[in-house]
Amino acid sequence: MYSSPVSEAQFQLLRGAGFVAAVALAVLLQRLGPHARLRGSWQVNGTLWFANLIVIGLVCGACACTVARWAAGARFGVLNAVAVPRWFAIATTLVALDLVSYGWHRANHRIPFLWRFHQVHHSDPTFTASTGVRFHPGELLLSLPVRLTAVALVGASAEAVVLFEVVFTVANLLEHSDIDLPLRFERTLGRVGITPALHRRHHTKLGPDRDSNFGTIFSTWDRLLGTYLGNDSATAIETGLPGFDKLTLPRALVLPLQRTAA
Numbered sequence: 001m002y003s004s005p006v007s008e009a010q011f012q013l014l015r016g017a018g019f020v021a022a023v024a025l026a027v028l029l030q031r032l033g034p035h036a037r038l039r040g041s042w043q044v045n046g047t048l049w050f051a052n053l054i055v056i057g058l059v060c061g062a063c064a065c066t067v068a069r070w071a072a073g074a075r076f077g078v079l080n081a082v083a084v085p086r087w088f089a090i091a092t093t094l095v096a097l098d099l100v101s102y103g104w105h106r107a108n109h110r111i112p113f114l115w116r117f118h119q120v121h122h123s124d125p126t127f128t129a130s131t132g133v134r135f136h137p138g139e140l141l142l143s144l145p146v147r148l149t150a151v152a153l154v155g156a157s158a159e160a161v162v163l164f165e166v167v168f169t170v171a172n173l174l175e176h177s178d179i180d181l182p183l184r185f186e187r188t189l190g191r192v193g194i195t196p197a198l199h200r201r202h203h204t205k206l207g208p209d210r211d212s213n214f215g216t217i218f219s220t221w222d223r224l225l226g227t228y229l230g231n232d233s234a235t236a237i238e239t240g241l242p243g244f245d246k247l248t249l250p251r252a253l254v255l256p257l258q259r260t261a262a
Helices: 008-032 042-059 063-074 086-110 112-122 129-133 137-154 158-175 183-190 196-202 220-224 249-257
Strands: none
Touching: 008 063, 008 129, 008 158, 042 129, 042 137, 042 249, 063 137, 063 158, 086 112, 086 137, 086 158, 086 220, 112 137, 112 249, 129 158, 158 196, 183 196
């Protein structure tokens, strides 16, 4: 395995730049090709994002980069134990970490304790780019051991991890965006990736349909593991959770204390 030139400071800078670029792109596309011309819940969602920025920054910072650099030095993890081309290692990391994300997302819907936190994300009555940053701090903290363990076991380089996080962030914000895609392009993209229409179905108020389309970057995992449900931009879907159309920030923060059906 090659050594990664990415430091913790560079990791933070690249990840931050990727987030800003992803937000700008998502907002632009929502203006150019809106699906329902929705106004996002920026007051609640933006505050949650800022809270997560502080909490995760204090607890973790660039810990994924630190773990990756440790694994490389200790020759720990699959990719650190074999000699493979740089491009292959990066591609493998991208695929492997997205599969882990799929599994974690699915677990958030199947395990009642995890759903208590994840329901904050699904409680957004609108489906816009701001929904992509609407997460309870508890959910992100619970995901850290899973993410860091995956980075170590894969033997991912810091370079590959930051690339994954940028791609993941772009995919996450775009698939939550209030945008319509041209039908032919949407169908082509949906064969391998997650489109806004596919993820919109995952956010439906209809309980059974929420157990579908768990992917973030690739739709491959949903197709292979039986959780794929097709959808297109022409289909109108009511999103959110029943009874949570006007969820305030204080109530969102204590929502994990209240159990609802996944």
